[in-house]
Amino acid sequence: MRVPILKQGPYLIASVQSALTDADLLQMRDDLARLVGQHRSHGVVVDVTALDVLDSFAARTLRTMAYAIRLRGAQMVIVGIQPEVAFAMVQLGLSLPGVDTALDLEEGLALLNRKTSEDHASEG
Amino acid sequence: MKDEVRVTIKSDVDVVAARQEGRALAAHLGFSTGDLALIATAISEVARNIVNYAKQGEIILKVAEKDGRYGIVVVARDQGPGIADVARAMQDGHSTSGGLGLGLPGSKRVMDDFDIVSEVDKGTTVTMKKWAR
Ligand SMILES: Nc1ncnc2c1ncn2[C@@H]1O[C@H](COP(=O)(O)OP(=O)(O)OP(=O)(O)O)[C@@H](O)[C@H]1O
Numbered sequence: 082m083r084v085p086i087l088k089q090g091p092y093l094i095a096s097v098q099s100a101l102t103d104a105d106l107l108q109m110r111d112d113l114a115r116l117v118g119q120h121r122s123h124g125v126v127v128d129v130t131a132l133d134v135l136d137s138f139a140a141r142t143l144r145t146m147a148y149a150i151r152l153r154g155a156q157m158v159i160v161g162i163q164p165e166v167a168f169a170m171v172q173l174g175l176s177l178p179g180v181d182t183a184l185d186l187e188e189g190l191a192l193l194n195r196k197t198s199e200d201h202a203s204e205g
Numbered sequence: 206m207k208d209e210v211r212v213t214i215k216s217d218v219d220v221v222a223a224r225q226e227g228r229a230l231a232a233h234l235g236f237s238t239g240d241l242a243l244i245a246t247a248i249s250e251v252a253r254n255i256v257n258y259a260k261q262g263e264i265i266l267k268v269a270e271k272d273g274r275y276g277i278v279v280v281a282r283d284q285g286p287g288i289a290d291v292a293r294a295m296q297d298g299h300s301t302s303g304g305l306g307l308g309l310p311g312s313k314r315v316m317d318d319f320d321i322v323s324e325v326d327k328g329t330t331v332t333m334k335k336w337a338r
Pocket residue numbers: 137138250254255258259283285286287288294295299300301302303304305306307308309310329
């Protein structure tokens with residue numbers, strides 16, 4: 082199932098479902114990179130609260146996605162990694178270097194607010 | 206619940222089905238939520254390897270019992286190209302496909318038993334086990 086992406090003000094919110102396939106994940110990656118330009122979004126929240134597994138392919142794709150979004154001029158934050166998913170990632174040896182994460186949607190939006198206002202402040 | 210579940214692996218949709226079946230069986234056996242995530246992740250890794258490298262194969266999920274304890278057995282089997290250097294494939298970071306190279310060594314870390322048999326041009330069989338605490 083295609084990951085639903087919602088526009089909320091200057092941000093995009095992608096809500097990942099539990100039965101996320103590799104194809105869905107790649108589709109979301111491409112959709113977000115495109116929509117950031119279409120809506121001139123400053124930030125993207127990827128909500129993985131419903132996800133019960135974050136394996137090596139998912140970790141690698143999320144990383145690629147965060148870097149690509151940044152190259153497009155926006156910020157990405159992953160929210161909602163469940164405690165057991167976090168422990169499983171650590172034991173597997175998976176990490177998300179250079180990728181922002183936050184506890185939940187609210188914290189993620191707050192982080193984006195801080196980051197995007199910093200950007201604007203440093204611009205001028 | 207049946208003692209054995211077989212999932213044919215041909216595409217990324219089957220990878221999701223295999224980990225859901227594995228999670229359901231493990232939950233039935235009384236594994237903790239932490240262990241369920243580990244088991245589902247390991248199944249995801251070996252099932253994806255089948256799709257990526259062998260095109261098709263199967264995941265067999267079984268119940269193990271020893272001294273009144275229950276465990277889950279996950280067998281991932283394919284008749285794909287096999288692995289020439291298994292020791293190398295088991296090293297962190299070794300990938301022939303630009304991946305992270307963590308699927309096999311990571312799965313070994315999170316399961317209690319891990320065994321891999323592979324022969325070039327014949328195929329690969331990974332057998333992993335985890336016991337409920
Ligand atoms: N079923 C298989 N058939 C043939 N070769 C395999 C199979 N499974 C693994 N391999 C080989 O072993 C290597 C290591 O596998 P592993 O799953 O650890 O890493 P990966 O798939 O390359 O990356 P990822 O971290 O995304 O899983 C693969 O790159 C591949 O060459």
